[in-house]
Amino acid sequence: MSLAISTTSIPGDLEEKLSVIAEAGFAAVELHEPDFTGFHGSAEDVAQMAQGFGLSINLLKPFNDLEGWEAAERTRAFDRLERKFDLMGALGTEMLLIGASSRKMSIEQTATDLADAADRAKARGMRLAYLALPWAGLVQTDAQALDLIQKIDSPNLGLALNSYFSLADGGKPAQLRDMPGARVFHVQLSDAPRTPGTIRSLKRHFGMLPGLGSLNLAGFVKVLSRAGYKGAWSVARVNEHSPSPGGRTLAQDGYRALVNLLDEVSRSDPDLHFDIPDLPPRVYSSGIEFIEFAADATSGKELTDMLSAMCFRMERKHVSKSVELWRQGAINIVVNTEEEGFAHSAFIGHGPSVCDMGLRVKDADQTVARATALGTPQFSQPVGAGELDIPAIRGVGGNVVHFIDEKSDLHRVWDIEFEPVAKTEATQPAGLRRVDHVAQTMRYEEMQSWLLYYTSTFEMAKSVIVDVADPAGVVHSQAIESPEGEVRLNLNGAEGHRTFAASFLADRFGAGVQHIAFLSDDIFETSAQLAAQGFARLEISPNYYDDLQAQFGLDDDLVARLRAGNILFDQQGNTAYYQIYSQPIFQGFFFEIVQRSRSYTGYGARNASARLAAQMKHQRPAGIPRT
Incomplete structure (x- = not known):
């Protein structure tokens, strides 16, 4: 057979x-x-x-x-x-x-x-x-x-x-x-x-x-x-x-x-047998443990300034490397400015960017075994004294995906490899609880490959592809997520050369993470805290809010609060979704803060055009003509 x-x-x-x-x-x-x-x-x-x-x-x-x-x-x-x-x-x-x-x-x-x-x-x-x-x-x-x-x-x-x-x-x-x-x-x-x-x-x-x-x-x-x-x-x-x-x-x-x-x-059906490799089962991931950025001193400062404006605080430093851990809620952001090793190679090849992501799984070794049996390259690099050898594979655009489990010391990585930093002043959190979703941008012809990569390795369901209208073209968006929504990914396939997504690819020489969304339980409280910290948010066209009120029949006070905070809104039945975007950094990367009210399951697709138009305007300052 x-x-x-x-x-x-x-x-x-x-x-x-x-x-x-x-x-x-x-x-x-x-x-x-x-x-x-x-x-x-x-x-x-x-x-x-x-x-x-x-x-x-x-x-x-x-x-x-x-x-x-x-x-x-x-x-x-x-x-x-x-x-x-x-x-x-x-x-x-x-x-x-x-x-x-x-x-x-x-x-x-x-x-x-x-x-x-x-x-x-x-x-x-x-x-x-x-x-x-x-x-x-x-x-x-x-x-x-x-x-x-x-x-x-x-x-x-x-x-x-x-x-x-x-x-x-x-x-x-x-x-x-x-x-x-x-x-x-x-x-x-x-x-x-x-x-x-x-x-x-x-x-x-x-x-x-x-x-x-x-x-x-x-x-x-x-x-x-x-x-x-x-x-x-x-x-x-x-x-x-x-x-x-x-x-x-x-x-x-x-x-x-x-x-x-x-x-x-x-x-x-265990009675049926095929001539295929003996695979561990598809992997259930219970969440995103960390997201790591590769940067140099200058871009690392730009990133940590934005993290500070979102009320993250630096909690730990690596015991021997130029690597920092920034935290808020259950979110771990790693900023790596080492001048050698994989992160530095990623920085040389792609500029400041996400180079690594850690997923929480039941068995890290079995996860790698399934992925490699299906053709995914395993990742390894020299491990220093006192460091953990965390199982990993190559991911989108050559990035790395590490796996953290509780069967070993892997879940203690922050205690083993990092040491606390002294707190000089208290930072009031902005109410960001966890990573809601990660958006990975790639060329459209790569999109199906990465969809197969995720759905064959992990227990993830795919949604219907949504075509998002960019001012300069179309971006195809495919959402996939774990059964309980602990891990949500958006795969965005860019066509042409002039879309915001395509410009991100051109600037960084390949596919990668273009934005990360954090979950808040109260978008307006979070917005107020961000404003107090000087968070540079994306400015949305006033016309969007006039259309929004007509679309959903929202009351004047709610629309005024949305407009004042540059907050986007979507509604499905009795569920609602709120979005705040940062201004882009690193030639197109950005952060998003979202609130899901009454178990909203989408990603605000109807708002994508307004967001993209605002981002394109930001990328092209006033007085600079279209090419």
Whole structure:
């Protein structure tokens, strides 16, 4: 039961495709014939090359429009089939994917042609995997294809299934419950969002990696496995309209998505077993333990001035390094101005920025074990005397994610590696209790990779992607969060070059954390305390508040308080959300303070345009023309 991927999913020439597919961990490939016809070498060369990479070619595809021809045209169609058998023999594969013909014909003629093809395949020691297509002339559903295959009753003719075609029109995995597993020769896995429309119109746009859409692929795999399917599980062709982060990344994403899916199925049904690594379960994170910034003396002073204005206080210093711990409530902000080590390298590469984040987990070592088994690089650096070796992996944009558990001394890191500083004066807190969410900005083509990274490693659910209107373009925002909301992340995919998010990427040479939101229980009390400390907040257009009052029918006093504090507001039913933003620092990084009233679950998406406009205005002082 091998793991496979279609060569059409990976960009590059055939040798590059096979190389990155093998490197990602796959054992087999579906060979797309145009990849062969564009290759400067023989079929035997391709077979030898695949073998050299440790790959088997488990299927050649596609063969279309076999059925429905008459006289000389039928002869030519079957001559084509025989030549494909010749090619398959040279490639070392014994299975051919046949797509249902687009021609209009009778069921009798279709059965006759497929029976003839099956006989020819038997004579050549080949097998035919027949795929129903929603746009075919006759055989458009799995049920129709299976009915034909059972009537013909040949061991050399079986069914090919693609989860997209089976489920995207609203079909349920249960409809395949009576599918005889021995009749299924090949299974392709492809996801899709919940979007109205016909499969035919959506296929070009919504062939997605497993886990990125909303189809019940776990149920699909479970039903087929229980029915006795023993063949390969293959990642189907990724559509040409998906963002493409590069061949190596796509292959790694495909492997991660497939292994994560099969792991999910085996955990829900221990009787089902797949040829995948033995993984610890997905990780439940109970919160963000710390966020670390890489800075130099100048930018570190700019950051700590803003932290002071938000009523954080420096509580501890590292025993041997230029590293400070700033605290308020359950929030730990680490400011690292060391001139060597990982943080310094991050500063050289990205400027002042978030370089590390610590998550609280039940078992730090198991967390790293799952992440690395799915292809995430482990992180390590030399540990000094008296320092803890905290398990870690690489995260978004090359940043690091450390894991803190209570099974060891890891949760005592602040007591072990840091020493208290003398308090010169009392700092009145501003009511900031914990990190509400962290927003990571990346190029749009990277967004799906990082979504898979989080959802395959951690117990996190994704929301629907929201398109946010920036004054200079569109930013795609995907929120993910742990079951109880202890860890919330916003993944923001920037397109183009002129949006506020894109300018952040350009200034720091890659993806990273663009803003951090802190949670308050009383936004107006927090706002007053921030004002007393001289907090530099983002100024919101007065027009926003006129529209806000009309939108929600708010009373004059509340609108006046919001306007006076440059506080944004959103409402969902009887829940409410309040937001205050800092002015940007570090070429686009900013802080946010939020209040969630009556368990508001969103992120104030309707306010994003007003916030972005204000930030763009701040980035472009008065008198400076647009470029």
